Amino acid sequence: MALLADYILTHLVYLSILVIFAAGVVVLYGLAGVFTLGHQGFMAIGAYFAAGIACLMPAGGSPILAAALLVASVIAGVGGAVAGGLLLTGPSVRLRGDYMALATLAFAEILVALIRNTEALGGMRGLDVASLLPRASGSARLPILGTYALASVAMAAGAVLAVQRLGRSRLGIALRALRDDELAARSMGLENRRARLISFTMGAGLCGLAGCLYAHFSGHVSPRDFGFVQGAMVLLYVVLGGSTAVGTVCAVAVVYFLDEGLKLRCFGLLTGGLGDALVNWKDAILAGLLIALLAWRPYGLLTANRLRSEP
């Protein structure tokens, strides 16, 4: 029983971090219509900034210092990610569609290549993050884990609600207008550069926050955590979620359910050779399933197939 609770709580924390990350991508792709393939770069900035600040913690420092450093690491992580976002704002006004995708991809891959080759950042091996909060271990593992799960779920819910509200606000309407028909929106007096500035600030900030939380909770960051495939998976959640925040949460849940189901032999229903084969071919089956899901509902699992303008 304790094992099950442990499993559920740990996965809840990682799922919440994923949802915050995806909420950032909803702002970038869903609202502003930037075809982004570089959001994992923002997350990497957040994670590495948080790890760097956490390293300042002296051994046996007071809890107050730890709390101050925690706040500082979140501010630095989010700030760094926002700075990265602002760097891409200029190109995003000039580049369209596929070209913007390539530019953001290049941004993230350059970042990861720099991290990989910089010894001070741990290179390929990655960086251990000094713990500012009590690590969940020993007899107090479950209560601590529970607190973390509660806090991260609350943060994820906050992020999703904020993005959902943003979509319905005047600003959100302006962003979607610019996404759907830039010429018409501009002729109504909406300014593209300002809209991009806002959306990159918010989107990259959320991705950076997710990176911070990831660094602090997992205790280790490495360039492998921020690869292209991870980024593409999050974009997939957003597309399958119909580019809305709440839909994205559903898509994350569906894909996570599929993934875990395959890992656990259809939740224990398949035993013997068939179950082994399933686990062995898990990644291939998942990729095939996701292709089928996308082909079935390219605008989102709950969105009917109709002609719709898209970025």
Next chain:
Amino acid sequence: MSYLLTQLGNGLMLGCMYGLIAVGFSLVYGVARLMNFAHGEFFMVGAYGALFSAELPLWRWGNGAGATMFWTLVISVLVSAASGALVSVLVERLAYRRIRRVSRTATFLVAVGASILLQQIGFKVFSASPRGFPDVCTPVVVAAPTLSGWLQPSAGLPCEVAVTSQLQAVALSPSGTSAVTFVVLAFAVWGALFFVLRTDTGLAIRAVSIDEKSARSVGIRPQPAIVITFAVGGALAGIAGFLWSLRYGGVQPLMGFIPGVKAFVAAVIGGVGSVTGALVGGLLLGLLETLSFAYLPGEVSGYRDAVTLLLLLVFLLIRPLGLLGRQFGEAA
């Protein structure tokens, strides 16, 4: 001086390989408006196809070593081209055709999914350990330096490291491999250019890529043109895969990723949609990479991929249409 010439030759060949992959990528983008992220995997499949055909004793026919070698090479080229083309057409039919017109982002994600699927199938079917290519080129060389030790990738090394050390090795020792690579590359590049620029089918493909509606109105059906483009692109990537593994060894399921990304960059530098542009972009990239590897100190070589991507970023910002690109009608 001769060192420079050797390096230029190496860069030329590497660049032609990038160019071959980039041509297929570029053609497919032109007709189907689709960033085919799985293109690097066609390259991988071609390499495996060639590997198996070269290893089969069935093909060891002909009189004397020279004839055997000749037929082995010819059959390897044909098999790699055929397997690349087959996988390419299959992916088009099963994954892209339905969704291509509906949503571009979803299509791109499907391409990523197809790429992962092919890699995973590669892992399960061919196993993850890198394999060396049999030395099929030795008979033409009178006094061949023993390259076989170099051509075997050291097991356990990551692909990138293995390729780097081999680049150095091949650079210093002229061999039959270089001659064979050069001849096959020349034929493949000439064939690609001839097909696209001089045949009626190539004309139809270019027509569809410039304006699909107008092409329809003069009686060109886009769908067959797209299938043919996928087949040709896959075949070129497959041949590039054969030559790559012949030269650098290290045939493994993930081998397509990095050359695929480089070809991506080459296509953008040359101007997406332009065949000559893709070749020029590939050559530029190959020369740049080889020369920087030969003349810059070893510490900076880890940043090679970063520099390639920086080049992409610069081109996107300064000349998004590439060196030889032209504006496509943007789908509104």
